[in-house]
Amino acid sequence: MIDYPMRRTxxxxxxxxxxxxxxxxxxxxxxxxxxxxxxxxxNFQGDTGGGNAETKSGELSGNVVVxxxxxxxxxxxxxxxxxxxxxLSATAYGNPVTFREKRDGVDEYYEGFAQxxxxxxxxxxxxxxxxxxxxxxxxxxxSNYISYDAATEVFxxxxxxxxxxxxAAGEVPLxxxxxxVFQPEAKDGKDSKDGKNTKGAAPPxxxxxxxxxxxLKPDDKIALPxxx
Numbered sequence: 001m002i003d004y005p006m007r008r009t010x011x012x013x014x015x016x017x018x019x020x021x022x023x024x025x026x027x028x029x030x031x032x033x034x035x036x037x038x039x040x041x042x043n044f045q046g047d048t049g050g051g052n053a054e055t056k057s058g059e060l061s062g063n064v065v066v067x068x069x070x071x072x073x074x075x076x077x078x079x080x081x082x083x084x085x086x087x088l089s090a091t092a093y094g095n096p097v098t099f100r101e102k103r104d105g106v107d108e109y110y111e112g113f114a115q116x117x118x119x120x121x122x123x124x125x126x127x128x129x130x131x132x133x134x135x136x137x138x139x140x141x142x143s144n145y146i147s148y149d150a151a152t153e154v155f156x157x158x159x160x161x162x163x164x165x166x167x168a169a170g171e172v173p174l175x176x177x178x179x180x181v182f183q184p185e186a187k188d189g190k191d192s193k194d195g196k197n198t199k200g201a202a203p204p205x206x207x208x209x210x211x212x213x214x215x216l217k218p219d220d221k222i223a224l225p226x227x228x
Contacts, residue, residue: 078091113133125147
């Protein structure tokens with residue numbers, strides 16, 4: 001069962017400094033991000049770019065897509081390199097950058113969206129800056145700064161002032177706030193059509209068989225009325 005502890009840390013407002021309003025951590029049983037990704041080749045493409053085959057690093061711009069196994073990054077611009085353990089590390093910029101990777105052992109992904117994303121493949125640690133959104137299953141958190149440790153499945157969010165317009169047209173800026181949604185856990189068993197849980201309920205009693213109707217017989221003791 002996943003535990004969702006919350007900790008609230010009040011801070012004094014400091015002029016010109018980032019205001020941290022909330023820190024949220026999810027402590028889960030080990031369900032790591034897809035560990036086999038680092039054994040896969042790194043594929044990359046963009047409109048323009050260059051790289052160094054010796055250091056296994058590159059820089060791309062324009063419709064950038066970088067993938068390694070189940071991990072994928074879509075951005076406007078990116079710098080990346082291959083680590084000694086073959087994992088990928090990258091800094092990506094976009095409006096927004098999208099990041100996606102499968103969790104290990106479950107058919108579920110965690111996804112990140114932000115104006116800038118920094119990913120350290122060796123530590124399995126990702127940071128999202130400015131108008132950031134992190135989703136894991138149906139749970140999500142929004143803030144101007146989010147960090148996520150894929151190995152421990154712990155994330156932290158900080159409320160920071162908006163650094164730019166960001167977001168979709170008409171969307172209210174996040175400001176120095178943290179917003180999130182934790183969906184309720186699914187109940188065991190299947191609910192019936194009327195919404196009641198029927199798991200463990202006693203089977204319905206069999207319908208009783210009606211007794212046969214008794215035949216009607218004339219009664220000789222009943223006399224007819226006089227004059228009839």
